[in-house]
Amino acid sequence: MSYPYQQKPTIAVCGATGLQGGSVVRFLLQDGAFHVRALTRDVTSPAALQLAANGAEVVRCDYNDVPSIHAAFSGCYGVFGVTSSWESGPDAERQQGYNLVYCAKAEGIRHFIWSTLERAAFPIPHRDSKDDIDSYLRSSGVPFTSLVAAMTFESMADSTVLKPSRGGLVGEWAIPTDSGIPCFCAADTGGFVSAVLKNPQSWLGQTLTMITDFVSPRQYFQLLGDASRKVIRASELSLEQFNRIPNMPQPPVPKEFWLNIKHLINNPTWPTAQIATCRALFPNAISLRAWIYNNQSALLFAATNPSS
Incomplete structure (x- = not known):
């Protein structure tokens, strides 16, 4: 056009x-x-x-x-x-x-x-x-x-911490270790918007859930380890431990963050079929794996220097 x-x-x-x-x-x-x-x-x-x-x-x-x-x-x-x-x-x-x-x-x-x-x-x-x-x-x-x-790759990176551990690094994230989180790259928002604007007959009055990946903390740290060629293991956090976070004397995360994660991991309505819809609508949307590989140096620095 x-x-x-x-x-x-x-x-x-x-x-x-x-x-x-x-x-x-x-x-x-x-x-x-x-x-x-x-x-x-x-x-x-x-x-x-x-x-x-x-x-x-x-x-x-x-x-x-x-x-x-x-x-x-x-x-x-x-x-x-x-x-x-x-x-x-x-x-x-x-x-x-x-x-x-x-x-x-x-x-x-x-x-x-x-x-x-x-x-x-x-x-x-x-x-x-x-x-x-x-x-x-x-x-x-x-x-x-x-x-x-969905949760953005960028916000995921902001909420993870890496600490030295024998033989490598341990990744901490206040999310149950094996719970999947729906996510996408916020920097790709414009790709979806452009496609929707050029297809109003399909999208007026509709809802699009921007989601390209599901990832657990264990998978996230595995991907980061593979990309950086470092040994990174996820700190174990069970669902039971996660549910006790608000009652801790010093919770590791604000309550609103905890509530948001509780919603994301317990919500059965997340439309997994939207992944295929999003990929078809914007084929160039970056995957979490590719995003981590492209940004692994910055991700490592941010996670090992959380106060920077």
């Missing part, structure tokens, strides 16, 4: 300097089918200036400032929406998401792609706020596709 700049439909990308939004900007610019409007609170930041240098139209947008959202969405065909509860909390995130949907409807957005999370069977604040926004979007009348994110 190629045509003059003036005829290209414009996609507004929220969180354009973040991991998911930055991926969407990158993939859409590489594809060339859309004019990319990169939204950020600070248009003078180094990351924003780099986006402009790469060919994006960089526009200021604050999700707490409704007029700025209206201006950012004006004239756009589509929007990639993403919010974070980690900056201001789930209540603020919920309102920001409502603001995005409200403005999308007012501006006549024809395809709103929303990065979300599914609600668990028990309260998890960062999941609940995302799902509330998703429900609001579905009832708004805005044409949408919901992208449900």
Whole structure:
């Protein structure tokens, strides 16, 4: 699909300097089918200036400032929406998401792609706020596709620790050693978004769960050991031990992390068939094995220097 700049439909990308939004900007610019409007609170930041240098139209947008959202969405065909509860909390995130949907409807957005999370069977604040926004979007009348994110490779790497052990290293991860975790590479988000945007007849009103792999801590550390040619064994953590974590005097992880993992490992609704769907939709999505091999030096450094 190629045509003059003036005829290209414009996609507004929220969180354009973040991991998911930055991926969407990158993939859409590489594809060339859309004019990319990169939204950020600070248009003078180094990351924003780099986006402009790469060919994006960089526009200021604050999700707490409704007029700025209206201006950012004006004239756009589509929007990639993403919010974070980690900056201001789930209540603020919920309102920001409502603001995005409200403005999308007012501006006549024809395809709103929303990065979300599914609600668990028990309260998890960062999941609940995302799902509330998703429900609001579905009832708004805005044409949408919901992208449900599995655990990302990047967040997995941030939560693992390697310690010296006789004959090699031992990997610690507060997840039952043989429990599988659904995952995908957040840097590939743009590949899925690009494919969905170019196939609206298949994806409007639908949900795509972004998942390319299932991996247990034992498998993860085995892959990292194979890639780095080091002996890495997983520290053993049974399901029973995992379930006792919240009652420890000094839990190794925050309760919300523990709740999130509990949901991921106990959720029978994870659609494993979505792996094939995701591979067919975006064949170049990187596998966990390839990602580990490509990043093994950085992964080893981060895991052996967790406070860096």
